[in-house]
Amino acid sequence: MAVLNAGAAEQKIRTPYLDGWDQVPLKEMERQAAAFPGQYWIAGPGERKQIALTFDDGPTEQTSELLQVLEKHNIHATFFWLGKQAEQFPEIVKAAAAAGHTIGNHSYDHPYSSKISTEVFTQQQFAPTQKVFQSILGFAPTLFRPPYGDLSDAEMLSLQKNKMHAISWSIDTRDWLVAWKKGQPSEIEKTVLDYAHPEAIVLMHDGGGPRQRTINAADAFIPKLKQQGYEFVTVDKLLGVAGKQ
Numbered sequence: 001m002a003v004l005n006a007g008a009a010e011q012k013i014r015t016p017y018l019d020g021w022d023q024v025p026l027k028e029m030e031r032q033a034a035a036f037p038g039q040y041w042i043a044g045p046g047e048r049k050q051i052a053l054t055f056d057d058g059p060t061e062q063t064s065e066l067l068q069v070l071e072k073h074n075i076h077a078t079f080f081w082l083g084k085q086a087e088q089f090p091e092i093v094k095a096a097a098a099a100g101h102t103i104g105n106h107s108y109d110h111p112y113s114s115k116i117s118t119e120v121f122t123q124q125q126f127a128p129t130q131k132v133f134q135s136i137l138g139f140a141p142t143l144f145r146p147p148y149g150d151l152s153d154a155e156m157l158s159l160q161k162n163k164m165h166a167i168s169w170s171i172d173t174r175d176w177l178v179a180w181k182k183g184q185p186s187e188i189e190k191t192v193l194d195y196a197h198p199e200a201i202v203l204m205h206d207g208g209g210p211r212q213r214t215i216n217a218a219d220a221f222i223p224k225l226k227q228q229g230y231e232f233v234t235v236d237k238l239l240g241v242a243g244k245q
């Protein structure tokens, strides 16, 4: 590992690989971040004591309660939402944007992007979702999170052409697995607290399954990280890029 950036928020995933779930190898995401510096992000660029919480796969009927928790703690987060879901819950999309959260594109219906052509990815997944947000909000996102962290280099180039940043994560809370295994919210909280680092990007979900444990965990760990001196920021603010176009 290069020591050049030691101590700063390296473009490196901190949580370990999860065997048995056919996930994209962490090294592949780190390779992509290294291949597209300033365009593909795993964490922020420096070492400020800031953290960006991100929630994927919504909006859903569970998102409203999460928005209330974020409001209660007076913080802003970033939502990587599916076009298909946003069409169903436009009022939640409007409410989240009005509350100051950042909305990102997470594809239309969550494919493995590298398994479809760049043309299909761009024309059937990326662009229709930009359009959904444009019509609901009057602007389109600048941030894209690849479903499963799966993205070809050609698709990354297509995103670049569309003035997008690709956003991965440095801390995977595995909240979806905790929900699946009927785990405790404390497992999610523990992962965030154990791996918290300056300019972390934290992966969680507000869709795709039952998310009460995620919401409860966020409610618990946000004040603890605040006590440690962390400031919660949106991904665009963390990176110093525009949040809308």
Ligand SMILES: [Zn+2]
Binding pocket: 056, 057, 106, 110, 147, 148
């Ligand atoms: Zn997802």
